[in-house]
Amino acid sequence: MSSSHAMNMSQDDRKKYDELEGLPYIQALYDDKRYENLLVESSKISPSKGLEKDFYYLVASSYYLVRKYQDSLNVLLKKSAFLKSHSDYSLLLSRNYFSLSQFKLCSDEINKVSLELIHGDDWKIFRTCNERSNNHSQLLSIFLKNKIQDQDFFIQRQIVLLENSLHSLGMEHRKMFLERCISVDAFLELNSVLEKFKIKDKTLLERAHQCHPNASEVTSLLVKQLFTEGKFHSIAYLFEVMNAENPEFTAHVAEFFKVAGRVQVAEYYFLQADEPRYMLARATNFLAQEKFSELVTFPFDKITISKNKDLSYALSFSAFKNGNNILAAQYLPDKKNANTKELALLDLIQKCKGLSWKCRP
Incomplete structure (x- = not known):
C-alpha cells in the first residue's frame, strides 16, 4: 500500500487497518521521512504477531534519525527478543551507542552492550567504542x-x-x-x-x-608465497628479523633461492643457517656448474666432511672428474668401494637430489 493511501484513510478505515496490521502505516510514515509522526502514531499501535521485529526496528531507527539516541538504544535493548533477528539490528545498536559515546565517554555503558557491538558489521564504529571502553x-x-x-x-x-x-x-x-x-x-x-x-x-x-x-610451517608457507610473487626484498626482511632465533627459517629461504637458480644468494643463506648445510649447498652448486676443480680446492672442514656423507660423495666425484683418483678414494665414505668407481658414481648420483648426471665419466 502506498504511503499516500495510508495517510488519506478515514478514521474508521484507519482504525480497522491499525487493528489488522499497523506495520504498513508505520512503514508509510517512515518512507515519507515523517519520523516524528511515526513516533507519535507508533505509541497507539500494537503490531500484529510476527511483525514485531520490523515494527520496533522502524521505531528505533526513527528515534535515531531524530537524534534521540538514548531512546533508540532503549527500544533496541528492551525489544531485543524481537529485534535480534533483524538483519540491521546490530549495526543500528552500534551506531546508537557510537553517537552517545561522542558526548559522554562512559565505558561502563559500552561494556553493557559490548556483546551486541561485537556482532555489528561496522568495524569503525566498533573500534571507536572499543577504544573508549575500560575492557x-x-x-x-x-x-x-x-x-x-x-x-x-x-x-x-x-x-x-x-x-x-x-x-x-x-x-x-x-x-x-x-x-x-x-x-x-x-x-x-x-x-x-x-x-x-x-x-x-x-x-x-x-x-x-x-x-x-608450528612457526617453521607458517614461515615456509609465507616465504613460498613471497618467492612466487618475486618479492625478494620481503624475504630478505623476514630473514633479517628471524635469523637470530630461527636457523630453520634461514634454511627454507636458502632452499627457495637454490631452486630458483640464484646460487650465490642461496649459499649466503645456507651459511647463515648453519655450517654443514652451507658446505653441502656449496658442494652441490659446484657440481651443478661442473666446477670440479673449485669444489676439490674449497677449504671444507674435515669434521664437517666426516659427518656428511653427501658432501663426501660430492668431493669424491669431483676429485675423480678432476683426474685425482687417490683423493677420490680418500673422500669415499666406504673405503671398500674405492676401486669400484662406477658404483660409487651411481651412488653419488642418487645422493645428489635434483641433479642430472651421466652415469659414466
Missing part, C-alpha cells in the same frame, strides 16, 4: 573470535585487525589469527602488514611466530 582487550578478543570464522570479513579486514589489534590480543587469539591467515591463503595482506611494520615494529614477526604452534 579493551577482552572486547577485541571476543570480536575477533566471532569474526575470524567469516572468510569474507577476514580477508577484507585482516590488515586493520593485525595492525590495530594483534598486540592487544591474548596468545589464544594470536594463534587463531595466524592459523586463519594460512587457511585462507591470505599471504598478500599479511605481507603488506609485515612490510608496513618494518619501520614501526620490527618485533611483530617474531611475536607472530612465537604464538603459533
Whole structure:
C-alpha cells in the first residue's frame, strides 16, 4: 500500500487497518521521512504477531534519525527478543551507542552492550567504542573470535585487525589469527602488514611466530608465497628479523633461492643457517656448474666432511672428474668401494637430489 493511501484513510478505515496490521502505516510514515509522526502514531499501535521485529526496528531507527539516541538504544535493548533477528539490528545498536559515546565517554555503558557491538558489521564504529571502553582487550578478543570464522570479513579486514589489534590480543587469539591467515591463503595482506611494520615494529614477526604452534610451517608457507610473487626484498626482511632465533627459517629461504637458480644468494643463506648445510649447498652448486676443480680446492672442514656423507660423495666425484683418483678414494665414505668407481658414481648420483648426471665419466 502506498504511503499516500495510508495517510488519506478515514478514521474508521484507519482504525480497522491499525487493528489488522499497523506495520504498513508505520512503514508509510517512515518512507515519507515523517519520523516524528511515526513516533507519535507508533505509541497507539500494537503490531500484529510476527511483525514485531520490523515494527520496533522502524521505531528505533526513527528515534535515531531524530537524534534521540538514548531512546533508540532503549527500544533496541528492551525489544531485543524481537529485534535480534533483524538483519540491521546490530549495526543500528552500534551506531546508537557510537553517537552517545561522542558526548559522554562512559565505558561502563559500552561494556553493557559490548556483546551486541561485537556482532555489528561496522568495524569503525566498533573500534571507536572499543577504544573508549575500560575492557579493551577482552572486547577485541571476543570480536575477533566471532569474526575470524567469516572468510569474507577476514580477508577484507585482516590488515586493520593485525595492525590495530594483534598486540592487544591474548596468545589464544594470536594463534587463531595466524592459523586463519594460512587457511585462507591470505599471504598478500599479511605481507603488506609485515612490510608496513618494518619501520614501526620490527618485533611483530617474531611475536607472530612465537604464538603459533608450528612457526617453521607458517614461515615456509609465507616465504613460498613471497618467492612466487618475486618479492625478494620481503624475504630478505623476514630473514633479517628471524635469523637470530630461527636457523630453520634461514634454511627454507636458502632452499627457495637454490631452486630458483640464484646460487650465490642461496649459499649466503645456507651459511647463515648453519655450517654443514652451507658446505653441502656449496658442494652441490659446484657440481651443478661442473666446477670440479673449485669444489676439490674449497677449504671444507674435515669434521664437517666426516659427518656428511653427501658432501663426501660430492668431493669424491669431483676429485675423480678432476683426474685425482687417490683423493677420490680418500673422500669415499666406504673405503671398500674405492676401486669400484662406477658404483660409487651411481651412488653419488642418487645422493645428489635434483641433479642430472651421466652415469659414466
